Amino acid sequence: MKPIEADKTILARRAKIVAALREILPGEGVIEPEAGRRPYESDGLTAYRTLPMVVVLPETVAHVQKVLAYCHENNVKVVARGAGTSLSGGALPLEDGVLISMMKFSKVKEIDFANRFAVVEPGVTNLAITRAVEAQGFYYAPDPSSQIACSIGGNVAENSGGVHCLKYGLTTNNVLGCELVLMTGEIVRLGGSHLDQAGYDLLALVTGSEGMLGVVTEVTVRILRAPESARALLVAFNSSEAAGACVASIIGAGIIPGGMEMMDRPAIHAAEDFVHAGYPRDAEALLIIELDGPPVEVDHLVGLVEAIAKAHGAAHCKISNSDAERLTFWAGRKAAFPAVGRLSPDYFCMDGTIPRKELPKVLAGMRELSEKHGLRVANVFHAGDGNLHPLILYDANKPGELARAEEFGADILRLCVKHGGVLTGEHGVGVEKRDLMPEMFSEIDLAQQIRVKCAFDAKQLLNPGKVFPVLHRCAELGQMHVHGGKLAFPDIPRF
Known part of the structure; x- marks a missing residue:
């Protein structure tokens, strides 16, 4: 087929798909003009951009069913999207696919304080759940740094965590049930309003599946009583290794803080310049350690943690004496990612997890990699559970720096795996890490995952091109290669 004829065929098929979607979603439910599609071209991993063929905004479960059933029948690829705060390219659209935005699903449908659960739609933001229940002394525990914007549907897709996941768990530990629409348009309900159910734990399978198994239309979350009290320690060290050793000793002593975060010197300075939280500028590493529970218990644990910190050579230790002061300690950490944007035109936020005892070795290894690649790195991470978030600083306007930043990030993740860690703690695999999956999984492992x-x-058809570097076709044993993680997805047909 000649190129011009091929273009005409592509445009005709695109027009047919758009017309069919307008029948399902009349009015403003279908976005076709390029200017309207442009805001959906990337997620938080902005280095990768692809303009979707068309964007749809369903308002009801029936809309989602009909869109998916049509796409299934006509072999049209689909990517579901929440608020777009993902940092792994998990919500990156396809030029030959439909992007379903779920942000009109924004209702809190039910709150049951007696049984400690809330039923919400996937477009409800993480923080909005807490806002809906806090007047009665409850809250929703997972708290990603983007909680003011990220949606609960996206949290389910990526199994998001946050600064308090050490003690209270990730999304998977706080979701009781969900409603899921399969690619065929069928509705499946998993879990419920109770803590456990008989049979296979398909709810845990769906949580963290990165939008590749179905489209979530309802989530039942666990809500918790707010702690009676909480106090935080701001502890500075002259080396990251000393701070890492302190983290290991606190956990080794049987103390599980509500949150335990660590920042290195570049991140400390960026956060302090941005928020003015009172961070010591002469520190090489800073720990923020929060203890919560009954006041007597909290005061006792604060004393124990302070003693452990001093035993590890803490150069500075400040303990919050009010809730306002505690929140000030956290303000810089919560704003660390945007604050680092003041240091460099661009940055990659990486996500890997290691055993806590390996923290000093991995930090030393990252310094060596920084010198090798000629790029700076600022470290902000969940120290308590070993979830690292190195921020690689680069300038995309300088030739070759983006490629060097990508390779630097890949080397950091290889380093994590080498030290007994994993490729992702909460951001997901998406596009960013899909070609690194063989570093952690054998062909047999990957084949089993693809069977699921x-x-x-x-x-x-759901979110293809993500997670798996090589896809086995479901109907046969042949292979379809998905490679590169590059900007335009050259391996995927486009319109």
Whole structure:
């Protein structure tokens, strides 16, 4: 087929798909003009951009069913999207696919304080759940740094965590049930309003599946009583290794803080310049350690943690004496990612997890990699559970720096795996890490995971091109290569 004829065929098929979607979603439910589609071209990993073929904004479960059923019948790829705060390219659209935005699903449908759960739609923001229940003394525990914007549907897709996940768990530990629409348009309900159920734990399978198994239309979350009291320690060290050793000793002593975060010198300075939280500028590493519970218990644990910190050579230790002061300690950490944007035109926020005892070795290894690649790195991470968030600083306007930043990030993740860690703690694999999956999984491991994908989505139309570096076709043993993680996805047909 000649190029001009091929273009005409592509445009005709695109027009047919758009017309069919307008029948399902009349009015403003279908976005076709390029200017309207442009805001959806990337998620938080802005180095990768692809303009979707068309964007749809369903308002009801029936809308979602009809869109997916049509796409399934006509072999049209689909990517579901929440608020777009993902940092792994998980919500990156396809030029030959439909992007379903779920942000009109924004209702808190039910709150049951007696049984400690809330039923919400996937477009409800993380922080909005806490706001809906806090007047009665409850809250929703997972608190990603983007909690003011990120949606609960996206949290389920990526199994998001946050600064308090050490004690209270990730999304998977705080979701009781969900409603899921499969690619065929069928509705599946998993879990419920109770803590456990008989049979296979498919809810845990869906949580963290990165939108590859179905589209979530409702989530039942666990809400917790707010702690009676909470106090935080701001502890500075002259080296990251000393801070890392302190973290290991606190956990080794059987103390599980509500949150335990660490920042290195570049991140400390950026956060302090941005928020003015009172961070000591002469510190090489800073720990923020929060203890919560009954006041007597909290005061006792604060004393124990202070003693452990001093035993590890803490150069500075400040303890909050009011809730306002505690929140000030956290303000810089919560704003660390945007604050680092003051240091460099661009940055990659990486996400890997290691055993806590390996923290000093991995930090030393990252310094060596920084010199090797000629790029700076600022470290902000959940120290308590070993979830690292190195921020690689680069300038995309300088030739070759983006490629060097990508390779630097890949080397950091290889370093994590080498020291017994994993490729992701909470951001997901998406596009960013898909070519690194063989670093952690064998071909047999990956094949088993793909079989799960096939059981839910036999045609592989939901969020294709993510997670797996090589996809096995569901109907045969042949292979379809997905490679590169590059900007335009050259391996995926486009319109």
